[in-house]
Amino acid sequence: MARIQTFNKIAAEGIALLEARGHQVGPDVHDPDGILVRSAKLQDITFGPSLRGIARAGAGVNNVPVSRCTEEGVVVFNTPGSNANSVKELVVAGLMLSSRKIIEGCQWVQTLDPAKVDVGKEVEAGKSAFGGPEIAGKRLGVIGLGAIGVMVANAGISLGMEVAGYDPYLSVNSAWGLSRSVLRATSLEALLADCDYISIHVPLNDETRGVINADRLNKTKKGARFLNFSRDALVDDQAMVKALKDGTISTYVTDFPTAALLGNPGVIAIPHLGASTPEAETNSAIMAAQQLADFLEQGNIKHSVNFPECIMDGNGGDRIILANKNVPNMVSRITTILAEAELNISDMLNRHRDDLAYNIIDVDQTISAATVEKLQAIDGVVMARVVPGGAG
Numbered sequence: 561m562a563r564i565q566t567f568n569k570i571a572a573e574g575i576a577l578l579e580a581r582g583h584q585v586g587p588d589v590h591d592p593d594g595i596l597v598r599s600a601k602l603q604d605i606t607f608g609p610s611l612r613g614i615a616r617a618g619a620g621v622n623n624v625p626v627s628r629c630t631e632e633g634v635v636v637f638n639t640p641g642s643n644a645n646s647v648k649e650l651v652v653a654g655l656m657l658s659s660r661k662i663i664e665g666c667q668w669v670q671t672l673d674p675a676k677v678d679v680g681k682e683v684e685a686g687k688s689a690f691g692g693p694e695i696a697g698k699r700l701g702v703i704g705l706g707a708i709g710v711m712v713a714n715a716g717i718s719l720g721m722e723v724a725g726y727d728p729y730l731s732v733n734s735a736w737g738l739s740r741s742v743l744r745a746t747s748l749e750a751l752l753a754d755c756d757y758i759s760i761h762v763p764l765n766d767e768t769r770g771v772i773n774a775d776r777l778n779k780t781k782k783g784a785r786f787l788n789f790s791r792d793a794l795v796d797d798q799a800m801v802k803a804l805k806d807g808t809i810s811t812y813v814t815d816f817p818t819a820a821l822l823g824n825p826g827v828i829a830i831p832h833l834g835a836s837t838p839e840a841e842t843n844s845a846i847m848a849a850q851q852l853a854d855f856l857e858q859g860n861i862k863h864s865v866n867f868p869e870c871i872m873d874g875n876g877g878d879r880i881i882l883a884n885k886n887v888p889n890m891v892s893r894i895t896t897i898l899a900e901a902e903l904n905i906s907d908m909l910n911r912h913r914d915d916l917a918y919n920i921i922d923v924d925q926t927i928s929a930a931t932v933e934k935l936q937a938i939d940g941v942v943m944a945r946v947v948p949g950g951a952g
């Protein structure tokens with residue numbers, strides 16, 4: 561049984577999955593082995609020595625201190641694609657909202673006083689103030705063609721738009737999913753200069769922070785509509801407010817309102833609703849719970865953002881999981897200690913990602929605490945634990 565602390569409200573299906581597997585789950589669980597989180601910021605939280613894994617029910621992991629987790633041997637998971645359709649649908653709504661003055665029009669209708677005016681007549685007389693162009697035939701630029709970007713690009717094609725995409729790290733999987741009609745933008749600047757509607761779908765990291773800045777906005781097509789359903793800090797707010805004022809950007813639709821944006825004409829601020837559908841919440845919670853449970857019970861790693869993917873079927877005996885710096889001679893030092901403890905390795909898998917290697921080692925005998933301590937003491941070992949019967 562593992563102890564799993566929840567941050568945020570996690571969909572009941574995810575909690576039920578963990579409880580059905582015998583784990584204790586809830587917001588008040590202390591000394592957790594695992595954490596299940598949505599958008600809560602974990603940066604300021606000190607993790608206890610028992611913590612082994614953090615599962616983010618969602619895509620973005622900028623609320624998790626990933627580098628610190630890696631140093632402490634804590635595996636961080638996310639749930640790629642689990643909420644992509646939900647975001648795509650809201651982006652489609654955002655395209656319409658940015659084009660037609662639907663929000664202003666609805667707000668105006670509510671101001672009409674039926675005691676004083678004929679509402680039907682007033683609506684017909686006043687509606688011309690709220691017109692806006694169709695999106696069909698216009699050009700949509702999609703920055704980042706991952707799970708969400710591919711769906712947005714394909715939706716644009718279905719809606720009769722010309723679509724250009726920019727993603728210097730496009731995966732083979734995404735390329736397979738992308739409509740053949742999507743054009744390739746040669747650079748971010750080319751996309752910005754060419755598109756009537758621009759939607760950004762990249763993770764927030766050191767490379768992308770502030771990627772939409774004053775310089776790039778200056779090169780953006782006059783009057784473009786910009787949609788940000790990814791993260792606030794991708795866009796320089798002050799530069800965006802200036803671009804809205806001088807007409808470079810006609811509408812900024814954001815799922816991440818900030819103080820600097822509120823009250824500025826042209827801003828459509830949505831309270832981070834991209835993944836707020838029952839379908840997305842359920843998908844994400846189940847996927848996160850499943851991945852966390854598989855890791856805590858068996859040491860298997862799927863969809864981690866800091867550890868390599870590593871999955872091995874077991875043989876019913878004890879299993880050691882071990883993470884180490886990816887330097888020469890580590891495997892021999894580990895297996896020497898196991899041999900000295902007269903443990904017979906029945907199966908072993910070693911995978912690496914960047915500077916980190918991860919091992920799953922199944923043995924025929926029971927592993928003692930003293931052996932685990934010797935493994936942990938090897939210079940370069942970040943984490944070593946036994947998963948009792950984990951190879952079962």
Ligand SMILES: NC(=O)C1=CN([C@@H]2O[C@H](COP(=O)(O)OP(=O)(O)OC[C@H]3O[C@@H](n4cnc5c(N)ncnc54)[C@H](O)[C@@H]3O)[C@@H](O)[C@H]2O)C=CC1
Nearest residue numbers: 619620704705706707708727729761762763789790834835
């Ligand atoms: N509004 C909401 O509720 C939600 C927001 N998100 C945000 O959307 C982001 C994207 O989500 P997914 O599509 O699921 O992630 P993903 O990982 O499937 O796709 C991200 C794509 O961005 C590309 N990319 C990375 N750096 C880039 C750069 N400098 N320029 C252009 N492309 C770059 C990657 O190659 C990848 O194809 C998440 O990181 C998260 O911040 C995700 C889900 C819900």
Ligand SMILES: O=C(O)CCC(=O)C(=O)O
Nearest residue numbers: 598599618619620835836
């Ligand atoms: O859990 C949520 O509502 C946020 C989803 C999100 O932003 C993400 O998956 O990156």
